[in-house]
Amino acid sequence: MLIIDIHSHCYPTYDLGQWVRATHANLARWAPAPAAVLAVVLADGAGQEYFRAWRSGRCALPPGWGMSADDEPESLRLAGPGAQRLLVVAGRQIVTVERLEVLAIGVCDLIANGQSFEGTLEAIRVAAGFPVVPWAPGKWLGKRGRMLRAALRGAAPGGLALGDSALRPRGLPKPPGLLFGQRQGLAVLAGSGPLPGAGEENQSGCYAALGDIELDVEAPAASLRAHLANPALSWRSVGHRNGILTAARRWTTHARRPAPPAAGRPSA
Numbered sequence: 001m002l003i004i005d006i007h008s009h010c011y012p013t014y015d016l017g018q019w020v021r022a023t024h025a026n027l028a029r030w031a032p033a034p035a036a037v038l039a040v041v042l043a044d045g046a047g048q049e050y051f052r053a054w055r056s057g058r059c060a061l062p063p064g065w066g067m068s069a070d071d072e073p074e075s076l077r078l079a080g081p082g083a084q085r086l087l088v089v090a091g092r093q094i095v096t097v098e099r100l101e102v103l104a105i106g107v108c109d110l111i112a113n114g115q116s117f118e119g120t121l122e123a124i125r126v127a128a129g130f131p132v133v134p135w136a137p138g139k140w141l142g143k144r145g146r147m148l149r150a151a152l153r154g155a156a157p158g159g160l161a162l163g164d165s166a167l168r169p170r171g172l173p174k175p176p177g178l179l180f181g182q183r184q185g186l187a188v189l190a191g192s193g194p195l196p197g198a199g200e201e202n203q204s205g206c207y208a209a210l211g212d213i214e215l216d217v218e219a220p221a222a223s224l225r226a227h228l229a230n231p232a233l234s235w236r237s238v239g240h241r242n243g244i245l246t247a248a249r250r251w252t253t254h255a256r257r258p259a260p261p262a263a264g265r266p267s268a
Contacts, residue, residue: 002215003027003238004039004224005208007103007134007163007191009093010050011200017062019201020078024086026192026205030238034083037215039224040205041191043091043103046113051076051090074106074221089221092129096120098144101136103163104129105228106221117151121160130228132189134163137251140177149180157185157231164237165193166207167251169244187228190237195254207239 005027010019027038042051053059055069055076064081074090092104095113102120104111107129115123124131133148140148162181178188194203211233216223227233242250 001031001033001036002039002211002213002224002227003030003036003208004041004089004189004211005192005205006041006105006132006189007091007165007193008040008042008204009045009194009196010042010048011194011196013196013198014201015198016050016059016201017065019204020062020065020080020086022202023205024078024080024084026239027086027208028084030208030210032210037087038085038205039087039089039215039220041089041091041103041105043093045093046095046110051088052108054088070218072219072221074108075219087215087220089224094120094124098147100139100144100148101134103132103134105132106130106225117147128225130225131160132163132228133160134191134193135165135168135175135178136193137167137247140175145177148177152177152181152184152186155181155184155186157187158229161187161189161228163193164188164190164207164241166191166203166239166241167193167195167247168241169247170241171244185231187231187233187235188237189228189235190239192239195250197253197257200250205239207237207241209235210238211235 023040069076076088078086090108092107094102094111096117097114104124107127111123121131189209190207192203192206194200213227
């Protein structure tokens, strides 16, 4: 069994040790069995190389935690005190020319921003990644929403997935894009989507996808991509989304905050 936050981030404002502890603790809350694999996709944006920094040992881990990596360049394992284990899979966050966000699951190399939506999906596939289009406040409305639904109309189940977010307020109707994608047979995968800003690292792992699958321990990222491409596999969301007031407060704070540095690289 796999519990995976399909959409997490690190930012220069974060306490990276707390990101590790919070991600593991949050995911562990949703585990129905002790043997469940806890995992997170670290979606680095342009100028960010947190995954590679951790894999090369250039990011400090919390006390009691260690890192190990096999030959597969898109995954690493973190081990903490006792039986704490966290699988980290590489990902990329890309912004299209239409200002839609797309996640490339299982991809280390940078994929350029500013391409068309369809061009971005193709670039992810060429990089052997799996594309996920995450919901974000305001991104699926108006002209962009119509464009997205038109693109989803021709999407085959297993070719891409949609991402749900902890920032989507509880108690409100599902966005039309999510409903439309589900009618098309596309999987909806849950992720925390933490924002820049001190303390946001505590959100990582609070909302995740659960799948009754077993990853190949030798190549977990490749195994994950193959499972995501299986249209017969069902996923369900575990954890929690924000209430309306919390979501509004977080988003308003984010909107007022200066943009993070373009080269948001971790310090050695």
